[in-house]
Amino acid sequence: MKIMVIGGGGREHAIIKKIKENKEAETIYALPGNGGMEKDAVCVDIPATDIEKAVEFAKNNNIDFAVVAPDDPLVLGMVDALEKAGVPCFGPRANAAIIEGSKVFSKNLMKKYNIPTAEYEVFSDMDKALSYLETAPIPTVIKADGLALGKGVIIAETRQEAKEAVISMMKDKKFGKSGENIVIEEFLTGPEVSVLTFTDGNVVKPMISSMDHKRALDGDKGLNTGGMGTVAPNPYYTDDIAKRCMDEIFIPTIKAMNSEGRTFKGCLYFGLMLTPKGPKVIEYNCRFGDPETQVVLPLLETDLLTIMMAVSKGELENTQVKFSDNSACCVIMASKGYPLSYEKGFEITFKKDVEKYTYIAGAKLEDGKLLTNGGRVLGVTAVEPTLEEAIKSAYEKVKSVSFANAFYRKDIGTRALKAKEI
Numbered sequence: 001m002k003i004m005v006i007g008g009g010g011r012e013h014a015i016i017k018k019i020k021e022n023k024e025a026e027t028i029y030a031l032p033g034n035g036g037m038e039k040d041a042v043c044v045d046i047p048a049t050d051i052e053k054a055v056e057f058a059k060n061n062n063i064d065f066a067v068v069a070p071d072d073p074l075v076l077g078m079v080d081a082l083e084k085a086g087v088p089c090f091g092p093r094a095n096a097a098i099i100e101g102s103k104v105f106s107k108n109l110m111k112k113y114n115i116p117t118a119e120y121e122v123f124s125d126m127d128k129a130l131s132y133l134e135t136a137p138i139p140t141v142i143k144a145d146g147l148a149l150g151k152g153v154i155i156a157e158t159r160q161e162a163k164e165a166v167i168s169m170m171k172d173k174k175f176g177k178s179g180e181n182i183v184i185e186e187f188l189t190g191p192e193v194s195v196l197t198f199t200d201g202n203v204v205k206p207m208i209s210s211m212d213h214k215r216a217l218d219g220d221k222g223l224n225t226g227g228m229g230t231v232a233p234n235p236y237y238t239d240d241i242a243k244r245c246m247d248e249i250f251i252p253t254i255k256a257m258n259s260e261g262r263t264f265k266g267c268l269y270f271g272l273m274l275t276p277k278g279p280k281v282i283e284y285n286c287r288f289g290d291p292e293t294q295v296v297l298p299l300l301e302t303d304l305l306t307i308m309m310a311v312s313k314g315e316l317e318n319t320q321v322k323f324s325d326n327s328a329c330c331v332i333m334a335s336k337g338y339p340l341s342y343e344k345g346f347e348i349t350f351k352k353d354v355e356k357y358t359y360i361a362g363a364k365l366e367d368g369k370l371l372t373n374g375g376r377v378l379g380v381t382a383v384e385p386t387l388e389e390a391i392k393s394a395y396e397k398v399k400s401v402s403f404a405n406a407f408y409r410k411d412i413g414t415r416a417l418k419a420k421e422i
Contacts, residue, residue, distance in 0.1 A: 003028045003305070004058055004087075005041065006048050006078060007069035010332075010361035010379045011290035015069060015304070016041045017359070018297045022305040031057065035370055036348075036360020036378065048073050051081045058087045067091065067308060071147055074266075074286050075101035090308040092286050096257060096264040100286040103143045103152075103183045113256040115249055116280040118273075120185035126170040129182060133162050139187040144169050146178030151224060151339075153283075155187065188282065190275040191236040191419065194292045197250060197270065198307055200316040201263035204250045208299050208323045209237035210292045211416050216339060218411045225339045226376055228332045229412030231387060232295040235419040236274055245272065245279050253284070265311055294359050294379045295328035327387040329394040330379045331412050335362070336405040338375035346372045346404040354397045357381035372403050387416060 001024045005012055012030060017040055019025050031054055033043030046053045049072050058066060068078045068091035077094035091097075098105050110117040118141070123129035133140070142165040144152030152175050156162035162184075169179030196207040210232040216222035249270060257264045269285035269292075288296075297304065301322045310319035335342035348363060348370045359381065362374015380401060382393035391413040398408060 010359040013359040018304040035365030036363040097286040118186040143183040144179040145181035148175040205321040209234040294330040327390040329390040330381040351400040
C-alpha cells in the first residue's frame with residue numbers, strides 16, 4: 001500500500017512510525033514532512049494546506065490511503081477533496097472538523113445537547129464584550145472563535161487582563177479573522193485530562209488518557225506553548241471517571257454531531273477538566289493532539305493502519321483497539337526563546353538507542369546534517385512498566401540528544417506522580 005500523511009510535525013512523525021509497523025505499508029509519503037522524518041517517509045514539498053496539490057499528488061502516485069493529521073487542512077476540507085478524488089481518508093470532513101474550527105459552534109453544540117462544559121457567552125461586538133466583563137466573575141477565560149495555533153485561549157486573572165485580551169483579539173486582530181467572534185467563559189478548576197478517541201460516527205473507542213504540560217517553564221510557569229511534554233496514562237482518569245465521560249460526554253457528542261448532519265469520523269480529542277461537579281469539556285480537537293500522540297501511540301498494541309482504515313469504512317465496532325499496561329513520558333526539547341523568538345540552524349545529534357521513540361518536529365536536512373528549524377524541535381519518549389520509570393528513562397534519553405540553545409522542562413510528569421500518591 002501507498003500511504004500519504006498530511007502534516008510535518010512530531011505528531012505526524014509518531015503516526016508515520018506507527019503505520020510503518022504494518023507490513024502492508026510499502027511506501028509512506030509525508031506532505032510536507034520535515035528533515036528528521038526522511039528515514040521513515042518520503043518527504044514531499046507540498047504544504048499541508050495546499051489541497052489542490054495534495055489531491056494531484058495522490059492521483060499521480062496512486063495513493064491507497066491518506067491520513068490528514070493537522071487541524072488547518074481538516075477545517076479547510078482536505079478530506080472532502082481527497083475522498084471526492086477517490087482516495088480513502090482518516091480524518092473528519094470539513095462540516096465535522098468545525099467542532100474544533102469554531103469555538104462558538106462547539107459551545108453552542110454542548111449547550112443544545114446538554115454536554116457538560118463551562119458557562120459562557122458569545123460576542124461579535126467588542127464594546128458589548130467589554131461591558132460584560134465589568135461584572136463577569138474573575139478569573140475568566142477568553143477564547144478566539146477560530147483556529148489560532150493553539151494560542152487563542154487566554155486565562156485572565158484580573159478584569160484588566162480580560163479587557164486587554166478582548167481588545168487584542170477583536171480590535172488589534174492578534175489572531176486575524178479567528179478573533180472576530182469570541183467566547184468568554186467560566187474559569188473551571190480541577191485536574192486536566194486529554195482523551196483521544198477513535199470514532200467512525202457510530203461507536204467511540206477511547207485511547208489511553210494523557211496529561212499535557214502547556215506552560216513553557218518548570219512549575220507550570222511562563223507562557224502557554226503547543227505543549228512541552230506529556231505522560232500517559234493520566235492517574236486522575238480513573239475507571240469510574242472514564243465511564244462517566246463515555247456516558248455523559250463521548251457518546252452524547254457523537255450523537256449530537258450525527259443529529260446535526262455532521263457525522264464525525266477520525267480522531268476526536270476531548271480536553272477535559274475534572275471539576276468538583278464532575279468532568280466537563282474544555283475543548284474539542286478534530287485530530288490527534290501534539291504532543292499527546294507521542295505518548296499514546298507508543299502504547300497502542302493493535303495495528304494503527306488497520307484501525308484507521310476501519311474508521312474510514314465505518315467498521316470500527318468490529319475492530320480491536322488495545323493498549324498496553326505500560327506508561328509513557330515524552331519530553332519536548334525546544335529552541336531557547338520559544339514560544340516567542342528563537343534562532344534556527346543548529347545541528348542536532350542523538351545516539352542510535354534513542355531513535356525509536358524520538359519524534360522530530362522542527363528540523364531540516366542540509367548538506368547531510370539535521371538542523372533545528374522550529375520552536376519545538378523534537379520529542380523524546382520513553383515507555384516503561386511504571387510512570388516513575390518512564391519519566392526517569394525519558395530524561396536519561398534526553399541526555400543523548402544535543403543541539404545548541406536547547407531547553408526543556410525538568411518536571412514533566414511531576415504532577416502525575418503526586419496524583420498517584422493521593
